[in-house]
Amino acid sequence: MTTAAQVAALSINSSNQFIHLWNVGGGGNEVLLLTCEPDSVDITTFPVLAIGDELDFDNDGMADAVVTDFNASGSLGPGLSLGENGQIHVELDLDYGAGDVEAIVRLALPPCASDLIFANGFEAP
DSSP states (O other): OOOSOEEEEEEEOTTSOEEEEEEOSSTTOEEEEEESOGGGTTTSEEEEEETTOEEOSSSSSSOOEEEEEEOOOSSSSOOEEEOTTSEEEEEEEEESSSSEEEEEEEEEOOOOHHHHHTGGGSOOO
C-alpha cells in the first residue's frame, strides 16, 4: 500500500504509548493520533485532534476556538509532547473568531483503547 500521508511529529512516553501527527492527503490536512500499544497499532490507534476540530476551553459545552493548524515539527522544537501523566501538549494555531492565534494546548489523554476493548481479555461492549 502506498500513501501520500507523512509523519510530521512523534512523541513517545515510558509506557510505550505514542502520539503522532500526520499530514494526510495534502492541502494542510493534519490529524493527531494516539497509539496505546505499539504491538497492536492497527487496533489501538485512534484520532485525538484534527484541523477543523472545535475546542471548548471553559467547559460550557460551546466551542471557543477552531484548530486551524498544527505547529508541531519533527525537526524544530518538539511542539508535541506526551507526558507520563496522561497529558498531551501540542502547539497549535487556533481561531477564536478573529483570526489565528498561536497557542500551546494541554489535552487530557482519553483512556487507551486497549483498556476498553480488552478488559479482562474480552471485548468490552
